[in-house]
Amino acid sequence: MSQIARAWFGKLPANRLEDYVAYVERTGVKELRETEGNRGVQVWTRKDGDLAEIGVISFWDSAEAIERFAGKDINKARYYPEDKTFLLKLEPQLVHYKVEDND
Numbered sequence: 001m002s003q004i005a006r007a008w009f010g011k012l013p014a015n016r017l018e019d020y021v022a023y024v025e026r027t028g029v030k031e032l033r034e035t036e037g038n039r040g041v042q043v044w045t046r047k048d049g050d051l052a053e054i055g056v057i058s059f060w061d062s063a064e065a066i067e068r069f070a071g072k073d074i075n076k077a078r079y080y081p082e083d084k085t086f087l088l089k090l091e092p093q094l095v096h097y098k099v100e101d102n103d
Helices: 014-034 063-070
Strands: 003-013 038-048 051-060 095-099
Touching: 003 014, 003 063, 014 038, 014 051, 051 063
Parallel strands: none
Antiparallel strands: 003 051, 003 095, 038 051
């Protein structure tokens, strides 16, 4: 069965990364994992000097399953109330990939 990977990335000050990861785990990651059709979530982080990047990659059965989390426009990024206090910019869109090799 093929899957879809939903990939979102954001940038923030490096000194706020640990607090933001904890916030993302309590909000978006928790809700992603609880959504029917979700097959897993990974959180990626990296620091580069004073900046940090975070990525949230979720895996899905179908576009319809993603809609249960994201709404009709699955390409629109979904944010939570405190995201704007951490992130340098709220990117309006994110991307989806077909997972070709899924052992």
